[in-house]
């Protein structure tokens with residue numbers, strides 16, 4: 257699990273020494289961060305803007321498996337998935353807090369690897385780590401991450417405000433992360449049965465990267481800002497497209513029509529799906545963890561949107577009486593059902 261040979265026990269440094277070692281490299285990048293790590297609490301000044309806050313809890317064995325997740329990637333992903341929630345409000349993330357619990361199975365070097373990933377994400381997205389908490393657990397690794405962002409009061413976008421006639425759009429492509437985890441789970445099983453067989457993931461880089469090192473769609477929110485586009489509703493795709501569309505429909509009290517042929521799926525994802533004998537559309541609709549943005553726009557904004565190749569128009573919003581439907585490539589009409597990823601199943 258650890259690529260380092262060194263192993264320093266946590267007890268050698270103690271809690272405060274450890275926090276210091278893990279966070280000393282982080283430099284403040286935002287003017288709004290007045291006091292960061294090191295005091296009883298952080299101080300942030302968001303001025304005239306409104307504050308957006310979101311938190312996530314990640315449990316080893318439920319949300320991630322260290323058998324195939326490098327700690328550096330885990331640190332990166334922990335931050336990114338939280339930022340994705342902030343972007344989904346059409347806001348700009350500025351700070352994160354990180355609570356960790358781990359057993360003495362982990363060494364200082366391993367925790368440093370995790371923080372390398374956290375550091376990389378903070379640099380990439382221009383955000384400050386301003387605090388957290390560090391404690392022990394009897395078993396496994398537990399991570400709690402809270403992200404804070406800012407948005408002008410007239411620009412934040414909720415799930416509940418889609419209107420009949422709006423166009424349904426999604427960024428990037430879908431289904432890749434689900435195939436990535438399917439592949440890693442299969443390789444893990446093969447490895448456990450026969451440890452001499454090393455997995456060959458060379459041709460599957462795209463789907464593996466989609467699950468292990470996702471990115472949040474900062475570029476899309478910036479595109480909205482520079483082109484003066486305000487989506488009428490928005491959500492990030494963490495549980496699968498159909499489940500997210502149904503959230504927008506339910507909370508906005510509308511229906512929708514989705515076209516299978518419009519759903520963006522990368523070529524690498526399609527190839528992997530065929531190898532696993534799974535329908536690529538099913539991966540997009542019901543897989544999870546793609547962290548793309550699903551949003552609706554007024555039809556008048558169509559011309560502003562289509563110039564961006566990272567955005568696909570996949571359907572439209574209908575009135576509340578007509579349910580949520582998908583038209584398949586074969587021309588059949590099916591009700592959309594939520595079979596997204598569920599932590600309790």
Ligand code: ADP
Nearest residue numbers: 275279293294295296354356386387388389390
């Ligand atoms: P307290 O005892 O008041 O909870 P701590 O000793 O836990 O304070 O934390 C000291 C400082 O270090 C605080 O600024 C806290 O936010 C920060 N901190 C603690 N753990 C972490 C961590 N894992 N990552 C980043 N900052 C942390």
Ligand code: MG
Nearest residue numbers: 388389390391
């Ligand atoms: Mg504390």
